[in-house]
Amino acid sequence: MYLRIVQRRLAPIQNNLIRTYKYQSKVFGYNAELKTHGNTEEIANSLRDYNQARQANPHAALLIDAYRKHGHRLATIDPLGININTSIPELDANIFTVDFNVTNEDDVRSLFGGLSRQRSIPKTKDDLIRQLEEIYCQSISLECEHIESDIERLWVARRFEQLRTSETVSDDIQQRITEQMRRCETFDQFLQAKFPTLKRYSGEGAEGMMAFFDLAFKHSAQLNIDNVVVCMPHRGRNNLLVCLLNYPAATMFRKIKGKREFPNDVKSTGDVLSHLYTTTDLTYDGKNVHVSLIPNPSHLEVN
Template identity: 30%
Template structure:
């Protein structure tokens, strides 16, 4: 009898109270990686009773949480959060930032679905160690300008996909000016990348887009083989530019100066600045004045006109594309005379 009691005591002596801290440290090491403990201790921990659907958590994290909670409540009323929740919150903010940086790479830019692209792993919650169980948890959305401070991860992920992976890809995080980046973020994220236009605006955009495409089609059919630096593929430049000018005029802008290269320049001249199409066609047909020169000179010419906006007329000036040496010398001479005159 005495021997059996001593045997039982010896077999359980390692669980004595004096060894509690040591054993608990071993157990937490076992929870993180069972292979980190000796085979003898692994058999002991493997033999512990297991409750179904319950995941054992390290006690050190819980102790640290309550220790910090006690310290904070002594000196202030600030709320202390669970470190595990804090870690997931950081991951959620990293997910938001990933969409801002790389969302455009997964944007739906192929309406026919022919473009086979590799998936962007950073845009998936799993990449940031966020699990299916986290999808219905509520997190703070930080600077994501959606109009609310917190939302479930599931709804946040859908909002991010809608904002940055729709039919418009926004790439702007390379900009160094923080104010400019936040300006773009606020306007993209506040409407979840889905701007709303009334019927009148939509008809205006359609008419302007049709005019841009129609001019390119006509030039291609009427003057086949002629060098024309077509805008085809970038037709949206015309309604976009006109809307920018209309908005500028409503904000009090009175003059807009445009500088651009050859591609799309003729379309800009006709459909934005209002150059007569007949004059453009005459240039293609070679009916212009001999002093204009030859070749692609029609792409170099400047133009100016008034553009009607809801806030009043805006004067548009399309700068000359090329400057000859003679023109440059004349321009410098005029600037010199103006400077001398202002100094008097």
């Protein structure tokens, strides 16, 4: 009798454990039901067109897949020119047989996102390889094979191809990005010169984050989003505070020198340099967005 009571009481717990720790998709833990965002009919139609294009051009599909998986390995992203691959077996042109015989250009465009309306349809294998190398083997490339969802991985690859071939960045935007990165770099150089022993978690090597945050805040303002809350790790945090979020540099330097952050009659102490926070209003094209970089009192937050 006692055993039956215990079993009945343990049953909900056992069921919960099974539910919580089931193993799916290489993730040890409970997986919530996947929700599809956007127009599901549009996604289904796009996927159907893509599959039809693969069936009509199977050899071209294999070649495109190869560059999507391995093209980044030939990208010229080593500024010192030390580790540069000139060829890899997976992209050896001799192992691919491509015969287009295109009768419907839309089929090929569905297969390869790099074909904008302004670009000509490749007629030979060499034409396709040249276009793929322009996209994946230059100073910017893409590696997205870690994405488990086939639909998401395909969307990322096609979107990257479209951006690389059909969209350009205006001179004004390029100048703004350059100014932001230079400001970030100069800030690090100044701290290194004035406070050489400071553990500052610099943003060196990640100056591009300034352009990312600036664009994210700009789009938020354009979408009439009132508040943006940012949670980030230590590295580059001070750069973002001073160079984009209007945190007073003098206040930060005062803290670095060990001076009090509060009036003398206030019995309190501040946090360490890498846990500073701020809140500010940014304006883009006449629209405001309130941005808050939250405090970092522990290392337990999800970044």
